[in-house]
Amino acid sequence: MRLERAVHRFRLQSAHNLLDEAFATVPPEAFLRDVGRPLLARLDDAAELRFATSLLELRLLAQAQGWERVHGPLVVLACAPSDDAVLELIALGLALAARHCRISYLGAATPVDALAEAVARQRAAAVVLATESAALDRRDGAELRALPCPLVVVGRAREPIARSLAGVALDADAPTTPTRIAGLARRQSSRRSDEPSPT
Numbered sequence: 001m002r003l004e005r006a007v008h009r010f011r012l013q014s015a016h017n018l019l020d021e022a023f024a025t026v027p028p029e030a031f032l033r034d035v036g037r038p039l040l041a042r043l044d045d046a047a048e049l050r051f052a053t054s055l056l057e058l059r060l061l062a063q064a065q066g067w068e069r070v071h072g073p074l075v076v077l078a079c080a081p082s083d084d085a086v087l088e089l090i091a092l093g094l095a096l097a098a099r100h101c102r103i104s105y106l107g108a109a110t111p112v113d114a115l116a117e118a119v120a121r122q123r124a125a126a127v128v129l130a131t132e133s134a135a136l137d138r139r140d141g142a143e144l145r146a147l148p149c150p151l152v153v154v155g156r157a158r159e160p161i162a163r164s165l166a167g168v169a170l171d172a173d174a175p176t177t178p179t180r181i182a183g184l185a186r187r188q189s190s191r192r193s194d195e196p197s198p199t
Contacts, residue, residue: 003035004042007052015052019059028063029098032056032091033173053087060090064105067093072100073125073185078115080131081140084108085155088172089130092154095178101185112140119147123192125185130155130172141165150184 003022006014022035036056043049077093079086086108093103104122106115119127126149134157136144144151144165151167154177162169168184170177 001039001042003039007039007043007048007055008045010048010051012055015055016059019055023059023063028060029091029095029178031063032060032087036060036087036091057086057090060087060094061105063094064090064097064103067097067103067105070097070100070102072102073182073189074102074104074122075126075128075181075185076104076106076115076119076122076124077128078106078110078118078130079108080129080133080136080155080161081109081111082135083130083132083155085130085132088154089128092128092172092178092181096182099178099182101182112143116143116147119149124149125188125192126150126152126181128152128154128181129161129167131157131161133157134160136161136164149188152181152184 003015003018006018023031026034039052040049043052075096077089079089090105093105097103104118104124106118115127118124127147129151131153132155141164151165153162153165153167153169154172158169170180
């Protein structure tokens with residue numbers, strides 16, 4: 001595979017050119033599944049893996065331009081404080097934007113207080129938290145349980161974290177996950193619009 005050879009040789013421009021070709025044939029929301037993950041699975045050198053991961057993150061975020069201006073309910077995306085596996089989170093954000101959700105992306109290792117502030121300030125309709133580790137301290141757990149909108153947990157540790165936070169555990173790779181999250185966000189947004197205005 002030409003892309004794999006470019007990564008082996010750390011040829012940045014060649015890799016970008018080949019990714020341009022890939023994006024011309026694969027929809028952005030399917031890019032990680034069809035191109036990115038197969039590439040990463042074939043790499044066993046730590047430096048090559050880091051190079052490829054950074055390159056994929058950069059290119060996926062480039063595809064995300066404008067997702068904060070989509071007309072629809074706002075979904076905040078963040079990794080748990082100790083996690084930095086952002087590729088699946090960005091791919092999920094692209095799929096949500098395609099389903100008319102506005103995206104606020106906070107990225108890797110997001111402090112919970114920053115996440116809570118973003119949710120409150122932007123009146124988010126849903127939060128997606130990506131976590132690979134089942135470790136959250138008590139204070140962070142309490143703050144996440146107090147979020148005023150649905151919390152969806154994705155990643156390897158989704159089941160125990162979702163249970164501890166009264167959230168919803170979903171598999172980021174499942175084809176129905178973006179639709180389910182978009183539905184949660186729309187219901188929350190609709191519920192808010194039905195609430196009487198404070199006098």
